[in-house]
Amino acid sequence: MKVIFACVHNAGRSQMAAAFFNYFVEGSRAHAVSAGTQPAEKIHECVLTAMHHVDIDLSAVKPQLLSDDLVEGASLLITMGCGEACPFVPGLKRDDWPLPDPKGKSDDEVCEIRDEIKMRVIRLLSDLNLLKFATVPLLF
Numbered sequence: 001m002k003v004i005f006a007c008v009h010n011a012g013r014s015q016m017a018a019a020f021f022n023y024f025v026e027g028s029r030a031h032a033v034s035a036g037t038q039p040a041e042k043i044h045e046c047v048l049t050a051m052h053h054v055d056i057d058l059s060a061v062k063p064q065l066l067s068d069d070l071v072e073g074a075s076l077l078i079t080m081g082c083g084e085a086c087p088f089v090p091g092l093k094r095d096d097w098p099l100p101d102p103k104g105k106s107d108d109e110v111c112e113i114r115d116e117i118k119m120r121v122i123r124l125l126s127d128l129n130l131l132k133f134a135t136v137p138l139l140f
Contacts, residue, residue, distance in 0.1 A: 001030035001128070002074040006086070010036025010063035012047045012102040013080035016114055019056050020121040026132045035070050039063035044103050050110045054118075078124075 005017040014034035021032035040063045051058050064070070071077075071089050079086035081098040088094070097120055102110040125131040 001076075001130070003030065003032040003076045003078065003124075004066070004071065004074050004089075004092075005032060005034045005078050005080060006036060006066050007034075007080040007101075008036050008038050008082045008086075009040040009103075010034055010066075011040035011042065011044045013097075013099050013113065013117060015043055015058055015061060015063070016047060016051060016117045017078065017080065017097075017121055019051060019058060019061075020118050021125065023056065024122055024125050024132055026125075026130045030128070030130050033064075033070060035064050035066035037066055039065050046102055046105065046107065046110045047114075049107065050102070050114045053111065054114070 003021060005014040005021070007014040014036065018032040018034035021030075025031065043058055043061060043063065048058055071092065074089075074092055077089050077092045077094045079094065079096045081096065081100065086096060097117075099113055099116060100109075102113050105113070122131065
């Protein structure tokens, strides 16, 4: 199963979601990628810092375009609260997580957004019966 997390710039929310998904998913039964309709040049520094606090390094990850090639083989598209700017992919099941953009937020606010994304990802994996852990640590 392939899941795509998407937002406009692919520099914050969608990157965190894909990283958490791939960390918590059971084996090779599924994987996530993230993309944006107008990718930024790099991931927001505040996001790199927030994810570093939970021992996930996104420093080598680059925002990428939501393309037809990337969408190929995907089962689910989760958009990250980008409103009218959220991508739509015909034929792909879609859900929207209305989350604020971390850009320009305080460190505490970015960590709150990160933690909300983590919990949503864990819930999604649990619903799909793809959660790697029987119990999930609240903090890494």
